[in-house]
Structure formats: structure tokens, C-alpha cells
Amino acid sequence: xxxxxxxxxxxxxxxxxxxxxxxxxxxxxxxxxxxxxxxxxxxxxxxxxxxxxxxxxxxxxxxxxxxxxxxxxxxxxxxxxxxxxxx
Numbered sequence: 042x043x044x045x046x047x048x049x050x051x052x053x054x055x056x057x058x059x060x061x062x063x064x065x066x067x068x069x070x071x072x073x074x075x076x077x078x079x080x081x082x083x084x085x086x087x088x089x090x091x092x093x094x095x096x097x098x099x100x101x102x103x104x105x106x107x108x109x110x111x112x113x114x115x116x117x118x119x120x121x122x123x124x125x126x127x128x
Contacts, residue, residue, distance in 0.1 A: 045088040052093045057084040058111060065110050076105040
């Protein structure tokens with residue numbers, strides 16, 4: 042799974058799964074939009090666009106079918122000793 046974090050603009054994170062070719066876009070208002078059948082090149086161009094939200098509007102929003110957002114991969118809980126400096 043490929044992921045790109047954005048520091049400014051309306052899109053905060055883009056996640057692309059090469060197996061399913063699904064693109065999830067995480068927005069600054071906490072919403073997630075998902076699209077199916079998105080080629081890797083489109084994800085790459087989104088990640089390098091000067092304004093990713095404009096790229097999304099021009100090249101993704103009306104071009105690809107919408108999908109259900111992917112479920113986040115659960116991360117294992119940290120060992121409490123790691124958090125509190127245990128022996």
C-alpha cells in the first residue's frame with residue numbers, strides 16, 4: 042500500500058492499494074472519498090501535483106467510479122513498558 046501525507050491544502054492523505062487499484066483521499070474535514078480502478082500513474086501525479094485538490098477535481102472526481110473507503114490496517118498495541126519506561 043502506498044501512502045502520501047500532504048502538509049497543506051484540503052487533502053491531508055492519499056492512500057493507494059496496488060492490488061485493488063483503489064485510491065482513498067482523506068480530507069481536512071475528516072471525510073474520506075474512495076475511487077476504484079485508479080492507475081498508479083494517476084496516484085503518482087496526484088502526489089506530485091502543486092495543488093492535489095485541483096488535480097483531484099480535474100482528473101479523478103468524475104473519471105473513476107466511487108468506492109467504499111478501505112478499512113485502516115489495525116496496528117498492534119504498544120507494550121505498556123515501552124510507553125512508561127518499564128524495566
